[in-house]
Amino acid sequence: DVKVTQSSRYLVKRTGEKVFLECVQDMDHENMFWYRQDPGLGLRLIYFSYDVKMKEKGDIPEGYSVSREKKERFSLILESASTNQTSMYLCASSSEGDRRNEQFFGPGTRLTVL
Amino acid sequence: QKEVEQNSGPLSVPEGAIASLNCTYSDRGSQSFFWYRQYSGKSPELIMFIYSNGDKEDGRFTAQLNKASQYVSLLIRDSQPSDSATYLCAVKLVAGTYKYIFGTGTRLKVLA
Secondary structure, eight states: OOOEEESOSEEEEOTTOOEEEEEEESSOOSEEEEEEEETTTEEEEEEEEEETTEEEEOSOOTTEEEEEEETTEEEEEESSOOGGGOEEEEEEEEOTTOTTOOOEEOOOEEEEEO | OOOEEOOOOOEEEETTSOEEEEEEESOTTOOEEEEEEEOTTSOOEEEEEEOSSEEEEETTEEEEEETTTTEEEEEESSOOGGGOEEEEEEEEOSTTOOOEEEOOOEEEEEEO
């Protein structure tokens, strides 16, 4: 069964802390994505990766960085958390060989920055 | 800025009726179109995808695409209370890119 897992469902951090969100997929997918989802703004792409060590900025990369050292794992890093980064973070993966181009989503991490 | 627009709703329909959800997109080069369903507190899941102009049916769901009008819709026949969710329209841009643009979603409420 297809699976994308995220390291935490809920996370509370303080302003200025460095935050790591981890995502693991077991489908051998080439592509992995990090989104944030906010009411009224929908899903916005932060970063994506199409191969190990490869990354591209999405629409809102400011304040974030990513790491993909292994094919199955894609990490999102908040270098210095701020209150405006309080959000739901969703990881997704997809396969270039999939004609449906389906993105499979993880359960999400609800991050609160105090 | 490439955009995908949806009415936020809520769209309320009685049980057994047809629910019609609409989406417009701004980039004429868009290639692939998707409808994701997201239950409250859950992550999105794909329910329909369409590439060609016209209709595509899968069970109670029909996706309709009109590239000339830059319009994609989702019809849900015989709506059930379990269909109550937010429906996200997503567009994959030109071939060779990995990026998807999501709409903000339409909240559907099916009344028993």
